[in-house]
Amino acid sequence: EAQVTQNPRYLITVTGKKLTVTCSQNMNHEYMSWYRQDPGLGLRQIYYSMNVEVTDKGDVPEGYKVSRKEKRNFPLILESPSPNQTSLYFCASSLSSAVSEPIYEQYFGPGTRLTVT
Amino acid sequence: AQSVAQPEDQVNVAEGNPLTVKCTYSVSGNPYLFWYVQYPNRGLQFLLKYITGDNLVKGSYGFEAEFNKSQTSFHLKKPSALVSDSALYFCAVRPAIMFSGGYNKLIFGAGTRLAVHP
Numbered sequence: 001e002a003q004v005t006q007n008p009r010y011l012i013t014v015t016g017k018k019l020t021v022t023c024s025q026n027m028n029h030e031y032m033s034w035y036r037q038d039p040g041l042g043l044r045q046i047y048y049s050m051n052v053e054v055t056d057k058g059d060v061p062e063g064y065k066v067s068r069k070e071k072r073n074f075p076l077i078l079e080s081p082s083p084n085q086t087s088l089y090f091c092a093s094s095l096s097s098a099v100s101e102p103i104y105e106q107y108f109g110p111g112t113r114l115t116v117t
Numbered sequence: 118a119q120s121v122a123q124p125e126d127q128v129n130v131a132e133g134n135p136l137t138v139k140c141t142y143s144v145s146g147n148p149y150l151f152w153y154v155q156y157p158n159r160g161l162q163f164l165l166k167y168i169t170g171d172n173l174v175k176g177s178y179g180f181e182a183e184f185n186k187s188q189t190s191f192h193l194k195k196p197s198a199l200v201s202d203s204a205l206y207f208c209a210v211r212p213a214i215m216f217s218g219g220y221n222k223l224i225f226g227a228g229t230r231l232a233v234h235p
């Protein structure tokens with residue numbers, strides 16, 4: 001089954017304790033992205049990756065790191081989590097398209113609910 | 118700034134009645150438009166997209182959306198609502214001209230909660 005998986009699904013941690021949220025896709029997609037979802041704000045992009053070893057900041061990258069060593073995996077790292085990073089996190093992937101069409105939709109993982117106390 | 122607006126936090130509809138979830142956008146150039154649905158404790162699921170061509174786009178689960186360039190809108194519609202349609206709906210735009218985020222970046226609205234009552 002084509003899917004994006006995330007782990008863990010739920011995580012409660014304390015301020016300053018490093019954590020990693022894993023994301024994996026089995027669709028051979030070039031593009032992967034992390035979003036956070038907060039009430040009233042919709043989804044905001046944290047980081048994205050156009051392909052292996054190519055990553056860049058999104059709209060809200062502060063406090064996060066990512067890596068893309070393999071095509072299928074795109075982990076999100078919080079080296080020193082703070083309470084304002086309490087949120088619902090989604091990983092997404094898609095085939096990559098540049099300026100020209102076709103335009104591909106993104107596939108989303110099930111989400112990771114993170115609470116930082 | 119490029120943005121997407123969903124003016125209604127919640128839409129209430131009786132089962133069997135038509136539904137509309139509104140979306141307007143502000144982007145540079147011609148946009149690519151998407152609707153996603155989120156059921157409780159699930160990720161976002163793709164419903165439909167507008168790229169070019171016919172302004173009326175049909176998607177999954179009987180949903181359709183109408184692109185209106187002059188009004189910069191992309192409203193989601195369904196002729197007859199089901200209780201199982203109750204969920205959180207997101208409108209998203211992929212601008213044709215990107216300033217950051219890569220070519221695949223999506224800009225999301227805040228979401229509209231659809232409640233269909235029996």
